[in-house]
Amino acid sequence: xxxxxxxxxxxxxxxxxxxxxxxxxxxxxxxxxxxxxxxxxxxxxxxxxxxxxxxxxxxxxxxxxxxxxxxxxxxxxxxxxxxxxxxxxxxxxxxxxxxxxxxxxxxxxxxxxxxxxxxxxxxxxxxxxxxxxxxxxxxxxxxxxxxxxxxxxxxxxxxxxxxxxxxxxxxxxxxxxxxxxxxxxxxxxxxxxxxxxxxxxxxxxxxxxxxxxxxxxxxxxxxxxxxxxxxxxxxxxxxxxxxxxxxxxxxxxxxxxxxxxxxxxxxx
Numbered sequence: 001x002x003x004x005x006x007x008x009x010x011x012x013x014x015x016x017x018x019x020x021x022x023x024x025x026x027x028x029x030x031x032x033x034x035x036x037x038x039x040x041x042x043x044x045x046x047x048x049x050x051x052x053x054x055x056x057x058x059x060x061x062x063x064x065x066x067x068x069x070x071x072x073x074x075x076x077x078x079x080x081x082x083x084x085x086x087x088x089x090x091x092x093x094x095x096x097x098x099x100x101x102x103x104x105x106x107x108x109x110x111x112x113x114x115x116x117x118x119x120x121x122x123x124x125x126x127x128x129x130x131x132x133x134x135x136x137x138x139x140x141x142x143x144x145x146x147x148x149x150x151x152x153x154x155x156x157x158x159x160x161x162x163x164x165x166x167x168x169x170x171x172x173x174x175x176x177x178x179x180x181x182x183x184x185x186x187x188x189x190x191x192x193x194x195x196x197x198x199x200x201x202x203x204x205x206x207x208x209x210x211x212x213x214x215x216x217x218x219x220x221x222x223x224x225x226x227x228x229x230x231x232x233x234x235x236x237x238x239x240x241x242x243x244x245x246x247x248x249x250x251x252x253x254x255x256x257x258x259x260x261x262x263x264x265x266x267x268x
Contacts (some may be wrong), residue, residue: 002210003202004035004036004199004208005259006039006212007037007190007213008039008040009038011214011233012231015251023256028054028055034259035204037198039061043133044106061194064217068194077101078194082106082141082143088130088131088134090184091133092166093161094157097158098112098148101145103140104141104142109123110129111124112126125149129186150268155179166187170183174235175234188219191221195209206226206228210262213229213234213238215238216237229243230244230246232254233249246258
């Protein structure tokens with residue numbers, strides 16, 4: 001009945017260390033029932049690293065649907081960057097209340113902080129992120145805006161202002177539903193839109209898809225697929241819109257255990 005599984009990564013398929021557990025890796029390697037499509041907000045290079053040893057993977061949807069990567073042919077088949085001048089306007093607009101800004105290119109995160117974190121080769125820090133954007137020779141696909149404090153009204157105000165600039169903006173939330181960050185991408189970009197292109201390429205219908213997610217950027221695809229599944233650790237705003245909720249969290253192999261019940265097979 002189901003032919004494709006689309007799964008978010010952070011908070012969903014990956015554990016708390018943002019890695020594939022042994023059980024999840026085993027399922028991916030032995031799976032011959034579904035086409036598995038990682039559908040993530042992560043940058044492409046980091047996602048490729050995570051799945052580099054997993055055989056049978058055909059597509060990666062990265063940066064919230066901005067990029068579709070054809071694994072077998074090693075090429076990007078869908079590429080939707082933001083406009084640089086819009087990014088600069090967003091930075092100026094939120095500057096007074098910003099705690100941290102991160103911009104996303106195809107292969108790296110660039111962050112407006114002085115603190116350095118070891119062991120993250122894709123993460124870079126700059127003193128003046130506005131000046132950096134002005135001279136950047138790479139496409140920007142996403143902005144993460146962390147505001148000072150957890151003022152819901154302020155997050156919503158900036159969300160509307162970003163939308164007025166012609167962007168798609170959403171607030172990601174912690175498990176207690178408090179705002180985590182404001183994410184801004186192109187207006188015509190989403191996981192749902194990118195997944196629809198993969199379905200067209202493969203001749204698969206929406207009702208033949210199972211999707212897993214845990215946050216706002218998963219909402220569109222979760223509301224479209226044949227079977228939508230939220231993680232136990234997802235905020236209530238996501239758990240309330242899906243068909244099913246996993247009995248286990250992302251750190252307890254929740255996705256694989258749920259698929260075990262669908263397949264009536266055991267991988268954990």
